[in-house]
Amino acid sequence: MGSSLLAVSIFTIFLCIYDKAIGWAPSDRTEGFVSLPLNSSNFHIHKPRNLPENQRYRFIDGIHWFWVFSTDKPLSRNSNTKPRSEIRIRGYDYSSGVRQFEGYGYVPNGTSGVCIMQLFGANRTATTLMMRVYDGKLMYYRREVLVPYIYDEWFRLNVIHDVGAGKVSVFINGVLKLEFNDSGGTFHYFKCGVYAQGDDSYYMESRYLVIFQWPVPSVSLHCDCQAALAKAKSKTYNAKRRHIRLRHNLVKQYLSEGTIALDFVRSERNLADPLTKPQINKVVYEASQGMGLKLVA
Known part of the structure; x- marks a missing residue:
């Protein structure tokens, strides 16, 4: 346990240094927010129904590893969705106020046709936001390219949802990439990992370090x-x-x-x-x- 925590600390320090070295925006998108405590009880793993958790998800040295194959079974027997390996953050569902998801993500070369982060909850659809990867491009659903090439590099993702104003803002490496009106909904929560979409590759993988959920206290x-x-x-x-x-x-x-x-x-x-x-x-x-x-x- 001690060596794992040391590795996490070293890696987090490395990311902070890397943050400045490659010119990510210095502004702290979490300023004014309050960190909510997250532990294993808040991480509910969604995986193929017939497989044990450790065959599609692992937590190693502070990094969440997700992988799935296009031939895997869906989440449940009655589900018609595609394969997934995701964390559903539970215990902090919300229906008002301002919430923020923050995490360092990584997508290896070859992973395509996959959702790597979701803002769940909407009036007419299941989600308000899907961050997808197609052939190296990080996209808002399949409508807009946010980053032209995301493979094999750690990136910082901040998603801010202001329920009262009905606004969602997406920052990549500290830079505002997308802002749009939300889709309503009675409650919301965040998910991350890999969830196969259309034109998915045979093998899909993503990694996340330092997953936080931040509210703004009213x-x-x-x-x-x-x-x-x-x-x-x-x-x-x-x-x-x-x-x-x-x-x-x-x-x-x-x-x-x-x-x-x-x-x-x-x-x-x-x-x-x-x-x-x-x-x-x-x-x-x-x-x-x-x-x-x-x-x-």
Whole structure:
């Protein structure tokens, strides 16, 4: 386990250096977003129904490896879809707010006619977005070429979905490549891997490193009480009074969805303190300045 984590760290550092060396845009597309914790419980593997997981997916040294053959069976017995080996990110389905998928991807030469990333959920179709590869070209479905040649190089993919505005933005290596109106839908989630499409090659493969899902918190809350923060973030806290328990569960839900963010702030830097409790003149004056208020003579 230690050597695997070391390899991931070294490889991630290498990618950051490579990021700058080849001139990827320096701006951080995740700025203003909050990282959601992802572990193996959030990665649901979709694979040919008759094969064990390790014959079409492996997680080695921090890299997710996906491969499939055009002759493989579909996901389920009643499915008429083509073969796939994908991660379906679960536990963070969303229907509002702003969400972002970020990952470093790799597609080897020869893989073609395949979807390597999906934004699932739409009104009239299954997906709002499919990132496909055809003969080395990275495409939006089969409508628009985003990168003319994607083979044998790591690339950074950021997909931002603003549900309220109905907008989807796609960045490759930090550069905006596509922006379009979404297709509606009651809920959404992200997928990545390989999913055969039309004119698929016999063998299809992709790899992903560092898969993240980021929400933008609608409300950022600051609290100067560590005990209150611990209770709000605890999964086992259970108040005796029903109304408190219901409020706690609601806070946990908003935290898990990324609707709110809770951060600790020291009392002396908590600008709201004079609005909720008596304070000395110095604290009231400094808080008023911090809020941009002016004293009226």
